[in-house]
Amino acid sequence: MKMDVPALQDFLTRVFPQVADDFEVITMTNSLAKIKLKISEKHLRPGGTVSGPSMFGLADVSAYLLILAQVGPKALAVTTNCSIDFMRKPVSECDLIAECRLLKLGKSLAVTDCLLYSEGDVAPVARASLTYSLPPF
Amino acid sequence: MKMDVPALQDFLTRVFPQVADDFEVITMTNSLAKIKLKISEKHLRPGGTVSGPSMFGLADVSAYLLILAQVGPKALAVTTNCSIDFMRKPVSECDLIAECRLLKLGKSLAVTDCLLYSEGDVAPVARASLTYSLPPF
Amino acid sequence: MKMDVPALQDFLTRVFPQVADDFEVITMTNSLAKIKLKISEKHLRPGGTVSGPSMFGLADVSAYLLILAQVGPKALAVTTNCSIDFMRKPVSECDLIAECRLLKLGKSLAVTDCLLYSEGDVAPVARASLTYSLPPF
Amino acid sequence: MKMDVPALQDFLTRVFPQVADDFEVITMTNSLAKIKLKISEKHLRPGGTVSGPSMFGLADVSAYLLILAQVGPKALAVTTNCSIDFMRKPVSECDLIAECRLLKLGKSLAVTDCLLYSEGDVAPVARASLTYSLPPF
Numbered sequence: 001m002k003m004d005v006p007a008l009q010d011f012l013t014r015v016f017p018q019v020a021d022d023f024e025v026i027t028m029t030n031s032l033a034k035i036k037l038k039i040s041e042k043h044l045r046p047g048g049t050v051s052g053p054s055m056f057g058l059a060d061v062s063a064y065l066l067i068l069a070q071v072g073p074k075a076l077a078v079t080t081n082c083s084i085d086f087m088r089k090p091v092s093e094c095d096l097i098a099e100c101r102l103l104k105l106g107k108s109l110a111v112t113d114c115l116l117y118s119e120g121d122v123a124p125v126a127r128a129s130l131t132y133s134l135p136p137f
Numbered sequence: 138m139k140m141d142v143p144a145l146q147d148f149l150t151r152v153f154p155q156v157a158d159d160f161e162v163i164t165m166t167n168s169l170a171k172i173k174l175k176i177s178e179k180h181l182r183p184g185g186t187v188s189g190p191s192m193f194g195l196a197d198v199s200a201y202l203l204i205l206a207q208v209g210p211k212a213l214a215v216t217t218n219c220s221i222d223f224m225r226k227p228v229s230e231c232d233l234i235a236e237c238r239l240l241k242l243g244k245s246l247a248v249t250d251c252l253l254y255s256e257g258d259v260a261p262v263a264r265a266s267l268t269y270s271l272p273p274f
Numbered sequence: 275m276k277m278d279v280p281a282l283q284d285f286l287t288r289v290f291p292q293v294a295d296d297f298e299v300i301t302m303t304n305s306l307a308k309i310k311l312k313i314s315e316k317h318l319r320p321g322g323t324v325s326g327p328s329m330f331g332l333a334d335v336s337a338y339l340l341i342l343a344q345v346g347p348k349a350l351a352v353t354t355n356c357s358i359d360f361m362r363k364p365v366s367e368c369d370l371i372a373e374c375r376l377l378k379l380g381k382s383l384a385v386t387d388c389l390l391y392s393e394g395d396v397a398p399v400a401r402a403s404l405t406y407s408l409p410p411f
Numbered sequence: 412m413k414m415d416v417p418a419l420q421d422f423l424t425r426v427f428p429q430v431a432d433d434f435e436v437i438t439m440t441n442s443l444a445k446i447k448l449k450i451s452e453k454h455l456r457p458g459g460t461v462s463g464p465s466m467f468g469l470a471d472v473s474a475y476l477l478i479l480a481q482v483g484p485k486a487l488a489v490t491t492n493c494s495i496d497f498m499r500k501p502v503s504e505c506d507l508i509a510e511c512r513l514l515k516l517g518k519s520l521a522v523t524d525c526l527l528y529s530e531g532d533v534a535p536v537a538r539a540s541l542t543y544s545l546p547p548f
Contacts, residue, residue, distance in 0.1 A: 015183060016182065016183070018179070018181075018182075041155075042155070044155075045153065045155075046152060046153070051194075052193070052194070052197050052216055052219075053190040053191070053193050053194035053197070054190070056189070056190050056193040056194075056219075057188075057189070057190035057193075060189050060190070078223065079189055079223050080222065080223055080224075080520060080542070081220070081221070081222050081223070081492050081494075081542060082189075082193075082219075082220070082221050083218070083219070083220040083221075083357035083403065083492075083494055084218070084219050084220075085217065085218050085377075085378075085385050085403060085405065086215065086216050086217055086218070087217075087377060087378040087380075087385050088378065103359075103361060103389075103398060103401055104359075104361040104362070104397075104398075106361075108519055108544070109491060109544065111359050111361050111401070113387070113401060115377075123378075124377060124378075127377055127385065127387060127403060129357065129359060129401060129403060131359065131491070131492060131542075133519070133520065217383060217405070218355050218357075218405060220355075220357055220494035220540065222514075222515075222522050222540060222542065224514060224515040224517075224522050225515065240496075240498060240526075240535060240538055241496075241498040241499065241534075241535075243498075245382055245407070246354060246407065248496050248498050248538065250524070250538060252514075260515075261514060261515075264514055264522065264524060264540060266494065266496060266538060266540065268354070268355060268405075268496065270382070270383065289457060290456065290457070292452075292453070292455075292456075316429070318429075319427065319429075320426060320427070325468075326467070326468070326471050326490055326493075327464040327465070327467050327468035327471070328464070330463070330464050330467040330468075330493075331462075331463070331464035331467075334463050334464070352497065353463055353497050354496065354497055354498075355494070355495070355496050355497070356463075356467075356493075356494070356495050357492070357493070357494040357495075358492070358493050358494075359491065359492050360489065360490050360491055360492070361491075
């Protein structure tokens, strides 16, 4: 692993200052990332539910960090595809947890799979698969 | 069509006050919506590029308004699936336009197809297909 | 569980006689199906690789059987969406195994997640998520 | 365009002899392909409907030929992702037509968008987006 939890959290803060405070890296291993989206007013929709773009953003950041942990901070990885299924209404005003697995880390493409949960719940609110393009470096 | 452009814009303002000002309904017909995302600081990432969640959000809102125009403001339509391909870097700090087509409006599911463009550009920056679930009403 | 392995295999034979012999239900529980695609000439492409439609078909049948096991043989479940990532070349002329999990079984939609493997291999050749529509019954 | 309709049809016959006779290239331009799947017994399911794998296969072949027409017959293009929505039941025993557009032709990835129709019908039976990886050559 080329970046550990503090290195990833620090990288987020430097490179994505607008959103870094929203995310907390809970666990990072070679094949699994666990990332929290700390829910605040801006992530909510009427009724206290978490917005679709916020859930997409959590899946995207989780996959990104999982890949960076493997390839290091220099890589200009970009999302090329995301397929996301919204399955259940998130629990009102509850933080979201992404569990993201690395399915493939190729020379030019990486593929990941995420399940999103309302913290403390066992039934996932969404699933997402994301492909990142890894430019030569 | 059950809702025209002013009705849709008004609906957005009442129901999604946090984000309504970001979106402008340019065109709405029975089969095509053209919606603008007015880019501001919060949509950007380092280098002036538009964030992934902002592009997802534009595709999602466009599909939602296209469906609401057909079924009226009472429907609690929810996104069940989105597949999105990010194809090109958006032009720095430029507004984004979604062109969204209605492919199916069934009793319980609606399917749409969106292309996103940097305003004034001809090559799409992203494509997205979205499925909405339409609860009985 | 409303259908066990023999009931599912028998259902396939009666309802899909053209393809039933290609598939073997290895495991079926409330949340996981393990289904084998017995590779023969018709599934192959030049070089001995398994064709894309064959992999899609395996994921589709696996999700279908996993859902039928829960809702019973009367349901006219139909696939509404599939997102599939092809990640590695399958091992030449080797049977394929799908491991398919049930993520949601709602009143009108069911969502599943599949990983496909060349038998005996640990790295998945493809992943797929499928949504089925469950008509009222 | 590096390959015209006869060159593409000939390429299919040489490289994919098992399935070449199923497909007819109707139209090929720089941005649009129109490909027919000639329906026979093997593509059908009970009730005369076209199978999911057959629809997937038509979308996949259409995208492949559209890309080959641009990059020439040497390219080892492989499908990396497909998202497909099944929207309507195909007309019983009727040929299927794919209309496939090229959205991006990059150095390493190509993105396409397909609509599938029962021949003579105006409402699409399915939509699909496919990404191909183009290895360096």
